[in-house]
Amino acid sequence: MTFGKGCHLHLIDGSAFIFRAYHALPPLTRKSDGLPIGAVAGFCNMLWSLLTQNSGKDGPTHIACVFDYSSKTFRDDIYDKYKANRPDLPEDLRPQFPLTREATRAFNVACLELENYEADDIIATLARQATEAGGEVTIISSDKDLMQLVGGGVEMFDAMKNRRIGVEEVEEKFGVKPDRVVDVQALAGDSVDNVPGAPGIGVKTAALLINEYGDLETLLARAEEIKQPKRRQALIDNAELIRISKRLVTLDVHTPVEWGLDELEVKAPEAEPLMNFLAQMEFRTLTKRVAEALKVEAPAIPETPAVPVTHEAAEAPPQAVAEAVPFDTGKYECVRDAKALVRWIAAIRDRGYVAVDTETTSLDEMRAELVGISLSVVPGEACYIPLGHRQGGGDLFGSNELAEGQMALDEALGLLKPVLEDDAILKIGQNMKYDWKIFARHGVRVAPIDDTMLMSYAMHSGLHNHGMDGLSERYLGHAPIEIKSLLGSGKSAITFDRVPIDEAVKYAAEDADVTLRLWQAFKPNLHRARVTTVYETLERPLVPVLAEMEMAGIRVDAATLNRMSNAFAQKMAGLEAEIQELAGEPFNVGSPKQLGEILFDKMALPGGQKGKTGAYATGADVLEDLAAEGHDLPGRVLDWRQLSKLKSTYTDALQGHVNPETGRVHTSYVIAGANTGRLASTDPNLQNIPVRTEEGRRIREAFVAGPGMRLVSLDYSQIELRILAHVADIPELKTAFREGVDIHAMTASEMFGVPVEGMDPMVRRRAKAINFGVIYGISGFGLARNLRIPRAEAQGFIDRYFERFPGIKTYMDATVAFAKEHGYVQTLFGRKIHTPEINAKGPTAGFARRAAINAPIQGAAADVIRRAMIRMPGAIAGLPATMLLQVHDELLFEVEEGAVDKLVKTARGVMEGAAHPAAHLDVPLVVDAGQGANWAEAH
Numbered sequence: 001m002t003f004g005k006g007c008h009l010h011l012i013d014g015s016a017f018i019f020r021a022y023h024a025l026p027p028l029t030r031k032s033d034g035l036p037i038g039a040v041a042g043f044c045n046m047l048w049s050l051l052t053q054n055s056g057k058d059g060p061t062h063i064a065c066v067f068d069y070s071s072k073t074f075r076d077d078i079y080d081k082y083k084a085n086r087p088d089l090p091e092d093l094r095p096q097f098p099l100t101r102e103a104t105r106a107f108n109v110a111c112l113e114l115e116n117y118e119a120d121d122i123i124a125t126l127a128r129q130a131t132e133a134g135g136e137v138t139i140i141s142s143d144k145d146l147m148q149l150v151g152g153g154v155e156m157f158d159a160m161k162n163r164r165i166g167v168e169e170v171e172e173k174f175g176v177k178p179d180r181v182v183d184v185q186a187l188a189g190d191s192v193d194n195v196p197g198a199p200g201i202g203v204k205t206a207a208l209l210i211n212e213y214g215d216l217e218t219l220l221a222r223a224e225e226i227k228q229p230k231r232r233q234a235l236i237d238n239a240e241l242i243r244i245s246k247r248l249v250t251l252d253v254h255t256p257v258e259w260g261l262d263e264l265e266v267k268a269p270e271a272e273p274l275m276n277f278l279a280q281m282e283f284r285t286l287t288k289r290v291a292e293a294l295k296v297e298a299p300a301i302p303e304t305p306a307v308p309v310t311h312e313a314a315e316a317p318p319q320a321v322a323e324a325v326p327f328d329t330g331k332y333e334c335v336r337d338a339k340a341l342v343r344w345i346a347a348i349r350d351r352g353y354v355a356v357d358t359e360t361t362s363l364d365e366m367r368a369e370l371v372g373i374s375l376s377v378v379p380g381e382a383c384y385i386p387l388g389h390r391q392g393g394g395d396l397f398g399s400n401e402l403a404e405g406q407m408a409l410d411e412a413l414g415l416l417k418p419v420l421e422d423d424a425i426l427k428i429g430q431n432m433k434y435d436w437k438i439f440a441r442h443g444v445r446v447a448p449i450d451d452t453m454l455m456s457y458a459m460h461s462g463l464h465n466h467g468m469d470g471l472s473e474r475y476l477g478h479a480p481i482e483i484k485s486l487l488g489s490g491k492s493a494i495t496f497d498r499v500p501i502d503e504a505v506k507y508a509a510e511d512a513d514v515t516l517r518l519w520q521a522f523k524p525n526l527h528r529a530r531v532t533t534v535y536e537t538l539e540r541p542l543v544p545v546l547a548e549m550e551m552a553g554i555r556v557d558a559a560t561l562n563r564m565s566n567a568f569a570q571k572m573a574g575l576e577a578e579i580q581e582l583a584g585e586p587f588n589v590g591s592p593k594q595l596g597e598i599l600f601d602k603m604a605l606p607g608g609q610k611g612k613t614g615a616y617a618t619g620a621d622v623l624e625d626l627a628a629e630g631h632d633l634p635g636r637v638l639d640w641r642q643l644s645k646l647k648s649t650y651t652d653a654l655q656g657h658v659n660p661e662t663g664r665v666h667t668s669y670v671i672a673g674a675n676t677g678r679l680a681s682t683d684p685n686l687q688n689i690p691v692r693t694e695e696g697r698r699i700r701e702a703f704v705a706g707p708g709m710r711l712v713s714l715d716y717s718q719i720e721l722r723i724l725a726h727v728a729d730i731p732e733l734k735t736a737f738r739e740g741v742d743i744h745a746m747t748a749s750e751m752f753g754v755p756v757e758g759m760d761p762m763v764r765r766r767a768k769a770i771n772f773g774v775i776y777g778i779s780g781f782g783l784a785r786n787l788r789i790p791r792a793e794a795q796g797f798i799d800r801y802f803e804r805f806p807g808i809k810t811y812m813d814a815t816v817a818f819a820k821e822h823g824y825v826q827t828l829f830g831r832k833i834h835t836p837e838i839n840a841k842g843p844t845a846g847f848a849r850r851a852a853i854n855a856p857i858q859g860a861a862a863d864v865i866r867r868a869m870i871r872m873p874g875a876i877a878g879l880p881a882t883m884l885l886q887v888h889d890e891l892l893f894e895v896e897e898g899a900v901d902k903l904v905k906t907a908r909g910v911m912e913g914a915a916h917p918a919a920h921l922d923v924p925l926v927v928d929a930g931q932g933a934n935w936a937e938a939h
Helices: 014-024 038-053 096-106 119-132 144-149 167-174 178-188 203-213 216-221 229-237 239-249 271-281 284-294 311-315 338-351 409-420 432-440 452-460 468-476 501-528 532-539 542-552 558-583 592-602 620-628 632-656 694-702 719-727 731-739 743-752 761-775 780-787 791-804 806-822 843-876 897-912
Strands: 008-013 062-066 110-112 136-140 154-158 163-165 332-334 353-360 370-378 381-386 426-429 449-451 668-670 680-682 709-716 824-826 832-834 881-887 890-896 927-932
Touching (some): 008 038, 008 119, 014 062, 038 271, 096 271, 119 144, 144 154, 144 178, 163 167, 167 178, 178 203, 178 239, 216 239, 332 501, 338 353, 338 409, 353 432, 381 501, 426 501, 432 449, 432 542, 449 452, 452 468, 452 501, 501 532, 532 542, 542 668, 542 881, 558 694, 592 632, 620 780, 632 694, 680 881, 709 843, 719 731, 719 761, 719 806, 743 761, 743 791, 761 780, 761 843, 780 791, 791 806, 806 824, 806 843, 824 843, 832 843, 843 881, 843 890, 843 897, 890 897, 897 927
Parallel strands (some): 008 062, 008 136, 136 154, 332 381, 353 426
Antiparallel strands (some): 154 163, 353 370, 370 381, 668 680, 709 890, 709 927, 824 832
């Protein structure tokens, strides 16, 4: 076919495909010889999907995959520092480049590269030729450098996000049309490619300048006219570098390509060479899929044995061995005596690392009994050391006598303690905090550690949860044995000490094996995902800190809780009487169905909506709206529900959480729960005790210091607003924080034009609600509910706020745009929070947008207090003080009375300096301190 009008050329950015495949997928190796093939596998899957999805009448008539020939090009002659900052290729990626060329040819797609030129130049030249011939072009890439080509019959397509990139999308990204993209890039530069640009000028500023002056040369010629001194001087001083930068970023549309467009006509894959290549790579699933599509028989790919663990294999990336070994519970050993355990310990010392897991009788680490320990040092090989299994395994009411064939607990721990505490041996776990506490209760302080759950959290926050079973299925393709199959469920469930040892071996050893394989898959990917620092400075060091806090616990006065429960019960009874009097008849206040009938049938209040069950909705939002409209009964029900929750969740339940051995309550913190990095407190949850109501504050009176001790609370003052002022660059807010001004009064003064002196508290309260509401992307409807004012008035407040502080709206829009482009947002400290729903339509769109806006702020605040907590034990060492609790922005300590002042000074210094040196905030962090005999007094 002669290329011309009606033809459509697809140009695949092959080099970008390789890198995206490499970074998107876990490492993979060929079983027969350990050759790294992860990027090749991803490349082939992407290429096949592209070919099959675009094979219809609207698909390409011509296609080519274009690669970089080498790292050296004509641009190095223009600027010798071009791409000088690029890191060396990962060792496991280097051998995969030639394989991707082979793959391209196997799929019968033209494979193009040209010495001295980048793939982008070849793409630019072919795109020009194609459009001049009357055809259309789609560039399969998301590379910003190719966006200068968009328009005039050329568009781009991001295959990973299934997103078309046309003129509007380019303009949204760069602020200019495609024909001026190179001018913006020349000014902004590129740190990745070491394109110098103009110091201090980013993409937004560059776009403003180009739109104002028309093009780069005009701008440079009229640079003296620019009013901003720094901007003006940057252009004058760096004019030549800026011109060089433009030459570097401008694609060559006249490269001496050796291929005619007619040679790029789409051809169907030839079955034999394609099947041979896929089988050679040992891609079983893809081979089968392609064979079915081509209607040929898939070649047999023999199951090859694992690569022997030689010295060379040990030096290679660890996943090379992990991927080569099948899961086989028959290879799991039951260690029943010291001789066998000593052999495993020798293997651990030889390797320098071990995956370790504990089996216990309970999820409560402070009460759980240790039943057994599993170890793994080589994928496919693991052992289980039974220590506390009972006779009559499987029987809920069996004997309490220990089953035969187990080591004594003290003997096993005596042998393992030197290994588990050896600084030269890495201990690997999944949710290591649990195992750390189990061992610590037996006098073993495990260190150093790695935690696969936290590795996944650092890399994949916002994408999925981080439990071992889910990670195994997602990243290893293996579904582990379910614990329910051993323990059962409901009232007949047994504890692990009742599981027969033979069954326990398969389950427990597999846990250690899976953990080791996850570690080998995740460890190298931390660097590729650029979250190594997050994991090593914010996640992993927090494990022993939290474990120590949880083990310390906090003293609770059960008698106080009991008195409060009685008082709450009496107050609830009084409210019930009021509610029934307002209703005109007795009914069960705790019944949503009966309440709905009273509100919407009998009282005929507005807003009644029935659900699928036929009952009216009576959730808090419904009652709050009715209360805001002046109806008394819904407000009384809200008060009753609040008391009921406080009574059942805290004053009643906390009494059952007091540990009989310690006399204290021991909460457990979830590190990898919230996407933003905030910790969650569970069993019991001590973070959600209300502080804005008198009753909620009273509950804190039951948390008391020991004899001769005081509780000290240190709380960050308005940390999220301070971070917002910094990241959104709001001069008024930054100045107010630096000068110690009452930020809510200042906001009220700025917005409503009232003086700070003598301000009506209600005006300040409204400003406070807006200040904090804006962080969470509050709507006019939400603010109206919070302040119990008309929606139009609330929306007016928000509109005025954005008018007064336009930088906040700019920050929000920029954050959402970044999330849409990259699929994640990032905190000041490098934490990535993925936003998979950011491009969703419909009801979830608003939620996803608000979450993306809030995440960098809430995440940065969470990072700051994590940094403070990690530094705190070293800072207060030697003081008679213990860190007990973290409640979002607050840390609670127990300290001897005479050391309170010293603790406050030390801990405050740690907390106020926690952001540095990783992030230099434009506003100071301020920590409020309080002390008392109980938590309520200290707060």
